[in-house]
């Protein structure tokens with residue numbers, strides 16, 4: 400028997416608001432997907448949040464307030480806010496959450512657990528809103544607690560990131576970024592909240608000292624250090640993996656740490672009885688193994704391109720803006736932190752595998768050159784690093 404999917408509410412013209420329910424056959428375990436608005440193209444696209452009805456009631460992720468979508472994804476990139484997005488009311492996404500929960504027969508006061516897949520703004524910035532209307536215990540990985548609970552975390556990353564931007568050779572943002580960062584931080588200050596249940600390893604969900612048998616936590620680091628997924632359904636049944644941003648389709652997740660991410664892909668490859676993967680953005684994934692294989696090949700190709708680009712000394716930003724490095728040609732004069740993070744993650748793994756080395760620093764920009772070996776020899780060492788779990792990556796987020 401395959402999973403049953405029921406459409407409860409279709410998408411609105413903002414390409415969000417859809418509510419779908421997935422039922423695991425032969426059980427009472429259900430997952431409801433609520434699609435909340437987030438910026439497309441300049442952002443990751445609408446964020447799916449999930450209500451899990453198992454032995455307890457869990458909400459995974461929250462989405463982000465409409466006002467912060469405008470600031471973080473448009474103003475931050477120096478892009479104009481399209482009029483239809485400017486016109487969205489401030490409580491647009493809060494209403495989508497309430498409507499979605501109601502369609503499934505619930506309200507915020509019914510939640511036992513609010514789980515956060517990771518501490519990026521599009522995943523937890525409406526947590527404080529949910530906590531004002533209900534009393535769920537907040538669960539997140541220990542490594543994400545500073546992003547979720549410290550109101551100054553975003554501003555501090557922003558300010559320290561400015562030096563990194565210069566070292567990469569990427570242009571600084573054209574707007575007065577510090578003022579915008581301070582402004583966003585004032586708004587985000589009230590959005591931080593306490594994590595009640597910090598988790599740090601794969602385990603069944605525990606609530607008030609008892610084990611929840613049909614929901615377990617999987618640590619899936621790489622996109623961020625403490626990314627987690629929820630595996631819904633008991634072992635011998637068909638299970639649903641709620642994957643956060645650890646695995647996406649059709650977009651590919653940006654790995655903050657590629658070595659950890661490649662290990663996570665290997666771990667996902669070994670997961671049994673996964674009938675469906677429901678990610679935080681984009682479409683559902685029916686065949687986990689083939690998506691994992693696609694992503695492994697994708698990073699293999701990008702590692703090779705990065706290695707070959709360093710035949711002569713190159714800065715990370717020169718590599719990111721090479722033709723065909725990304726599917727779309729990037730404007731070298733435009734600040735693009737996601738592209739820079741993606742490029743740097745590949746360079747870092749090549750550095751660890753001694754495939755590239757830093758040749759020199761000129762005017763504060765770092766340049767890298769390759770070892771001159773055939774790429775396949777370097778890739779063998781990358782595979783050794785991925786397989787040797789004891790090798791600690793240099794964390795860089």
Ligand SMILES: [Zn+2]
Nearest residue numbers: 443521644679
């Ligand atoms: Zn996301």
